[in-house]
Amino acid sequence: MKRFISFEGGEGSGKTTVIERLSNELNQLGYNIVKTREPGGSKIAEQIRDVILAIDNTNMDFLTEAYLYAASRRQHLVDIIIPALNEEKIVLCDRFIDSSLAYQGYARELGIEKVYKINEFVTNGFLPDLTIYIDVDPSIGLKRIKSNNRKVDRLDMEAITFHQKVRQGYLEVAKLYSNRIRIVDGNRDIEEIYNEIKNIVMAIL
Ligand code: TYD
Secondary structure, eight states, rough: OOOOEEEEEESSSHHHHHHHHHHHHHTTTTOOEEESSOOSSSSHHHHHHHHHHTTTOOOOOOHHHHHHHHHHHHHHHIIIIIHHHTTTTTTESSHHHHHHIIIIIIISOOOHHHHHHHHHHHHHOOOOOOEEEEEOOOOOHHHHHHTTTOOOTTTTTHHHHHHHHHHHHHHOOOOOOTTTEEETTTTOOHHHHHHHHHHHHHHOO
16 A cells, blocks of 8 residues: 655645645545655754745845755654555655655756765655646746735745746656656646545545
C-alpha cells in the first residue's frame, strides 16, 4: 500500500484546502491519517520555518535558504513522517522535496540536480509514494491568496515573474519524476480540483 503522499503547488493553488478536506474524508472512512506540512511540521522544524519566512530576512542567501529547508525537512522526517509510516498511518504532507527542487533548484537557479543532492543527503533518497502537483496560473493563485486574507510571507512578496518561474520549475520536476508526480489542473473550481485528487488518492490506497 502507498502511504506517503505529498501535495505541491504554487501560492494559492488550493492544496491546503484539498488536504484538509481529504484528511477529514479519509478519517471518516476509517483510515489513520497524519496531516502535516513543510517547512515545519514539528517543533524544531517550525522554528527553522520562522527564520526562513520572516519578512525582514530579505538578504538571505539562496544556498542558506536551500539548506534551511533541507534541515527543516530532516527534522520533520525524523519527528513526524517516519514514525507515522512505521505505525502504518497515511501521511498527507503539504509540500516536500519537490518544493525545494522547484523554488530553490529552478526558480532561484541553484540547479535542480544540486538541490536534489542536498536533499538526498538529509532524506537518504527517501521520496513520497505519490505526489500531487496542483498546477495553477500564478495570477489566479495570487488573487486567491489576496481574497483569503492569508498572512503574507517573504516568498509571497516575490514578483509574479518569480512565481511563473516556480511553475516552470514544477513542470520540469514533474517531467523528471513522471512516475511519482501527477499533475492536476488547478485553474478550475476547487470542487473539481478536489474530486479529481480524491479519485487519484483513493485509487492508490
Ligand atoms: P507556506 O505558508 O507554507 O506556503 P503555502 O501556503 O503556499 O504552502 O510557506 C511556504 C513557502 O516556502 C512557500 O512560498 C514555498 C516555500 N518553500 C520553498 O521555497 N522550498 C521548500 O522546500 C518548501 C517546503 C517551501
